[in-house]
Amino acid sequence: MSKNIQKMQNVKSVREVEIKDKRVLIRVDFNVPLDDELNISDDTRIREAIPTINYCIDAGAKSIILVSHLGRPKGKSDEFSLKVILKRLERLLNKNVVFADLDNAQVTLNTLVDGSIILLENIRFYEGEEKNDDNLSKKLASLCDVYVNDAFGTSHRKHSSTYGVAKYANVKVAGLLLKKEIDSFAVALSNPIRPLLLIVGGSKVSSKLTLLTSILDVVDKIVIGGAMSNTFLKAVGYDMKDSLVEDNLLEEAKNILRIAKEKHVKIYLPVDVVTTTKDKKDIKIVPAQDVPDERMAVDIGPATVRLFNEVIRDCETIIWNGPLGMYEDQKFSRGTFSISHTIADTYAYSVIGGGDTADAVNRAGDKDSISFTSTGGGASLELLEGVVLPAFEVLDTRE
Incomplete structure (x- = not known):
């Protein structure tokens, strides 16, 4: 067990690669609980993603694209739209965030000034996500120079946004939360x-x-x-x-x-x-x-x-x-x-x-x-x- 934990600890962190003037795609976990009125009842997962996003901002990233899922949707629906996350995310970052669909992401990127942040619509609206579809993985990778996985909650899934995209990304590293998770479990299990x-x-x-x-x-x-x-x-x-x-x-x-x-x-x-x-x-x-x-x-x-x-x-x-x-x-x-x-x-x-x-x-x-x-x-x-x-x-x- 400790050998496998050490393997996971050996992945590169976002701190160990060049971010300045790079397009950074961050797989975050914004799968937060919502009440019947679609209000966020616990924003812990959003808060845990903020340090990695802020690090990329401070390191001079050209653009930051955030990818997440929400719930288990069967096709596109307002009930599972990540639009409900947008205001809370902007408040926590104290910055404007552009909301976009994956199909328009490249066009949106081309129209924005450097340093912009984009939140993509629920990635599970795309059938290929959970099937680890090659075309979807390529599409995600085409948006970035650096891929950062910071979604520990889905790190056990072989999905396009957590697994397949890394096959086509030139640089693929762990976010600060992903590193914190594995290092914390290592303290309890390795020694x-x-x-x-x-x-x-x-x-x-x-x-x-x-x-x-x-x-x-x-x-x-x-x-x-x-x-x-x-x-x-x-x-x-x-x-x-x-x-x-x-x-x-x-x-x-x-x-x-x-x-x-x-x-x-x-x-x-x-x-x-x-x-x-x-x-x-x-x-x-x-x-x-x-x-x-x-x-x-x-x-x-x-x-x-x-x-x-x-x-x-x-x-x-x-x-x-x-x-x-x-x-x-x-x-x-x-x-x-x-x-x-x-x-x-x-x-x-x-x-x-x-x-x-x-x-x-x-x-x-x-x-x-x-x-x-x-x-x-x-x-x-x-x-x-x-x-x-x-x-x-x-x-x-x-x-």
């Missing part, structure tokens, strides 16, 4: 201060099976919560009644527990759980082995919170991916929020990965006390699984 703890939650074991298997050679302890812990609890013999359980993965769960024991990695499971009925009106805390009929586990209980908090306080490096209960419902948020508070109160180096986990930490009011919060969900998960992310594979590297 961590031990004990190293992984806290993993979320709804499904299946989505994190590769992670749990591959990371056993890296971590010292693992805390498992959320709905995925139900599968592990059933694997050790508990009847979880109406709780979400992946019965087809019980043997896999048993295997992970067995291998962890062989490798002397301590795994902690909930000892009590918060349960409720289907209508979520009746709430009861019970031992994990005594879930009543017609009830489901929706959060870790107070005894588990104390247990997990003791484990957290004993560790020097903490990686957290996945909430430990249905935190989005205030009635079932105590477990996740308590864990968040404890991590924030420690002096451990802490890394948060995954959109739901970052949202939970933000709701708990602990965002500023976490060492590093990743902007990528699927990307951070694949990084923890030990793979070289595709976006890093195609960038220029140092000698």
